[in-house]
Each structure stands twice: as C-alpha cells, then as structure tokens.
Amino acid sequence: MPDISIGRLRGGFCVYWDDPASGKRRRYQLEARTRAEAEAEGRDRYLRESRPTGGLTVAGIWAAYIDHLGTKPTATTMGHTGKAVLPQFGELRPEQVTVQDCRSYRGARVAPGRSLGSVHTELGHLRSALRWAFKMGLIERAPHIELPPKPESDVRPMGxxxxxxxxxxxxxxxxxxxxxxxxxxxxxxxxxxxxxxxxxxxxxxxxxxxxxxxxxxxxxxxxxxxxxxxxxxxxxxxxxxxxxxxxxxxxxxxxxxxxxxxxxxxxxxxxxxxxxxxxxxxxxxxxxxxxxxxxxxxxxxxxxxxxxxxxxxxxxxHLAGAADILNFDLAAARPAQVR
The missing domain is CATH 1.10.443.10 (Intergrase catalytic core)
Known part of the structure; x- marks a missing residue:
C-alpha cells in the first residue's frame, strides 16, 4: 500500500496520494463520516483507481487482501500460504483462473506428501482473496475456486x-x-x-x-x-x-x-x-x-x-434405537411358546 493520506474536503473526508507516473497529486471525496471509515474507504479507492490497465493479477489482489486484513491472524497465515499459492497463480488475472488450475495445483501439492487439509486451506485463502476483490469492485467477477474435500479429523482422543x-x-x-x-x-x-x-x-x-x-x-x-x-x-x-x-x-x-x-x-x-x-x-x-x-x-x-x-x-x-428397529429375524419377532 502506498503512502496515502486522509484529509478534509467540503465538510467530509477525502483521500489523496502522489501519482508516481505523472508526479501529480490525486484526490477523491469519500462518503465516510468517521476517520476510521475514511481510512478503510480510502484504501479501497486507491486500489480501484490504481488498477493496471490489463487488470489486477492474483498476486496484487493477494497483497491487497492481506493489507485489508491488517492485524487479523489470517493475514499472517496468508503470508505463509502465499509462498505455495502465488508461484502457480500469482501472475494470472482472476478471469484466467480455471478449475483445471485448481486441480493441477492440488495434484502438485499432494504428490510430494502435502496433506489435503493443507491444500484445502491454501486454495481457501485464494478463494477468499478473490471474493473480497469482487466485493470491493476490483474485479468484475470472482472465478470458481475448486477446493478438495476437507478430510475428516483422524485425531485420537486421549484417555x-x-x-x-x-x-x-x-x-x-x-x-x-x-x-x-x-x-x-x-x-x-x-x-x-x-x-x-x-x-x-x-x-x-x-x-x-x-x-x-x-x-x-x-x-x-x-x-x-x-x-x-x-x-x-x-x-x-x-x-x-x-x-x-x-x-x-x-x-x-x-x-x-x-x-x-x-x-x-x-x-x-x-x-x-x-x-x-x-x-x-x-x-x-x-x-x-x-x-x-x-x-x-x-x-x-x-x-x-x-x-x-x-x-x-x-x-x-445415539443410533442404537434405530438399529433395533431393523431386527428382521423371525426369532425376535415371534413370541416364545409355552409348553
């Protein structure tokens, strides 16, 4: 994120920054009514106005989403998962990402022994970042990110x-x-x-x-x-x-x-x-x-x-009662004969 600033304009807030390409200052009125709202809206406005003409790449969206998360733990986690995700997806634009890309990524990660649970988390972060970009108006649509089935926990309870x-x-x-x-x-x-x-x-x-x-x-x-x-x-x-x-x-x-x-x-x-x-x-x-x-x-x-x-x-x-209903043997169904 560049050095953007929040100021006052026409009784409200504005965001402004120096455009590195032209050297001119760019300033935009914000709808926010509090300083905190202005900080968040100002960041989003910068992202929309500074999009490259060819469109944002996954790497750009990934970095922007981490910045948006701020101090949340997910931001730290994505710093690690990005080391695996971005080499394959980073240079792609969102509209170029396909289901086959997701499947290829899954195969490449699982082959050397990475767990399906870890791959599920990594692709889940990719999906979250792209959905956020769509919500913020940074991209026209979020592609479908196919996640592998999350495996059942195999953790053994302790006695x-x-x-x-x-x-x-x-x-x-x-x-x-x-x-x-x-x-x-x-x-x-x-x-x-x-x-x-x-x-x-x-x-x-x-x-x-x-x-x-x-x-x-x-x-x-x-x-x-x-x-x-x-x-x-x-x-x-x-x-x-x-x-x-x-x-x-x-x-x-x-x-x-x-x-x-x-x-x-x-x-x-x-x-x-x-x-x-x-x-x-x-x-x-x-x-x-x-x-x-x-x-x-x-x-x-x-x-x-x-x-x-x-x-x-x-x-x-809990299913014992249901199992008892399924007793179809004749011995259980017939009353005992008295001799």
Whole structure:
C-alpha cells in the first residue's frame, strides 16, 4: 500500500496520494463520516483507481487482501500460504483462473506428501482473496475456486490416564497451568496464551476466552471455571507479574511448544499433539452424556453443525434405537411358546 493520506474536503473526508507516473497529486471525496471509515474507504479507492490497465493479477489482489486484513491472524497465515499459492497463480488475472488450475495445483501439492487439509486451506485463502476483490469492485467477477474435500479429523482422543500423566509430566509451573487450562476449557492454545487476568472472574466462576477486539477468526467461548482450573488459577494469581495468565520470568509466554514436548517425554506419551486435548475434552463431555448443543457452545463453535460433523462419530450409541428397529429375524419377532 502506498503512502496515502486522509484529509478534509467540503465538510467530509477525502483521500489523496502522489501519482508516481505523472508526479501529480490525486484526490477523491469519500462518503465516510468517521476517520476510521475514511481510512478503510480510502484504501479501497486507491486500489480501484490504481488498477493496471490489463487488470489486477492474483498476486496484487493477494497483497491487497492481506493489507485489508491488517492485524487479523489470517493475514499472517496468508503470508505463509502465499509462498505455495502465488508461484502457480500469482501472475494470472482472476478471469484466467480455471478449475483445471485448481486441480493441477492440488495434484502438485499432494504428490510430494502435502496433506489435503493443507491444500484445502491454501486454495481457501485464494478463494477468499478473490471474493473480497469482487466485493470491493476490483474485479468484475470472482472465478470458481475448486477446493478438495476437507478430510475428516483422524485425531485420537486421549484417555483419562493419559491426560493425568500429561499434567503430572509438566515441569515448569507455566506449562502445567497452560495444560490444565487447555483441559478445563477445551480452548485452543492461542486462546489460553492470550488470556488475561481481566477476563478471569473468580467471583462468578467463569473464564472468558474471547478477545475484546474480536480479531480472531476462530470461535472462542465463555466457560465455567471448574475446581481444577480454579485451584491452578488462584495459585498463579498470587504470583502474577504480568497481565497475562500464562507468564514466565515476568513476561508473556508466546509458545509452550518446548515445554509441552518435554511433558510428553516425561509422561511417556507419543504422537499426542496439543490440539488433541481439545478433541479429548469434547469426546469426554459427549460420552458422559452432555448434549451436543452444550458441547458446541463450550468449544466456541459458530454453529452446531460443525460439532456434529467432527464428533458425531464418537456417539454411535445415539443410533442404537434405530438399529433395533431393523431386527428382521423371525426369532425376535415371534413370541416364545409355552409348553
């Protein structure tokens, strides 16, 4: 994004910048009524006015979309996925992208061992960027981006003994606290590391995993504080040095990867990634008889269909009644004869 500026014009806002081609200043009246609205509208106006005569390329749209996302986590992720997507699609204009291009990309990525889930994410980012460009009026239409089917999760839920061993295997206090909160809330590791004391309410007994500015793409929930979590949080609160719940040496913790790996070694657990804790929480609640609606809310899912898709396979007993209806054997149908 160039050095554009927001100013005042005829009682409203305007955007202006110096045209590198002509050296002249270009200025446009905006419809925005607040400074924040003007900043966003000004960026979009620049993109429309500075489009190359041959049309925007995918690479240009990709960069503009990342800029539009600002500090949202997706912007960072797209910085990584772009390294795979742009070599094949970057120089194309949107109207040149075909379904066959998507299929060729899928084949090229899967052949060396890339998972379908990763390819789904990469092409999903491409689709999002092109749809945004269409919405902003930067292109006349967004091409169809064919995504590979998203594979079902193959994550194995952990057993009770494994979870207890994992907690006992945590060496440093901040690793133990983080793992306990992961188990007690079913939250993602990012949500736990983002958690501040301001969002821990001991009086009401709730933990608010949501970010106040709502920038995260993944759903987060407000969950009750169970006995295990309360005990760990109260101990940490007495020793706190920062606003963040999970801290170490007076600083916020950005990653627990090393400490978590060490805990797995002490617990003698293999092939247990940290996201398995969230799956284990969901499966444990469901198998204990909790309604799937409650579990969906606990996990922060945007709708219950997400929860059903991922976890319904862990509840085959729900179909037991339906299976009984399909007993067609004569022995079951005939009443027993008394002699």
């Amino acid at each position: 009770d003994a494994e979870i207890r061993a994992l907690i006992d295997g945590c060496g440093a206090p901040h690793i133990r606290l983080a793992v306990i909160l992961l188990v007690a809330t079913g939250g993602r590791v990012g949500a736990i590391l983002d958690l501040t004391w301001q969002r821990v309410d001991f009086e009401r007994g709730v933990i608010d995993l949501r970010l106040p500015d709502g920038v995260t793409r993944k759903g987060r929930a407000v969950v009750p504080m169970n006995r295990m979590a309360r005990s760990a949080l109260q101990s940490a609160y007495q020793a706190r040095l920062t606003d963040h719940v999970v801290e170490w040496a007076g600083k916020r913790v950005r990653s627990i990867r090393t400490g978590y790996r060490a805990a797995l070694e002490r617990a003698q657990l293999q092939d247990v990634n940290i996201h398995q804790i969230r799956h284990s929480v969901a499966v444990r609640m469901l198998t204990a008889g909790q309604p799937i609606e409650a579990v969906s809310q606990y996990l922060g899912h945007s709708n219950i269909q997400i929860t059903r898709k991922v976890y319904a396979r862990f509840l085959p007993e």
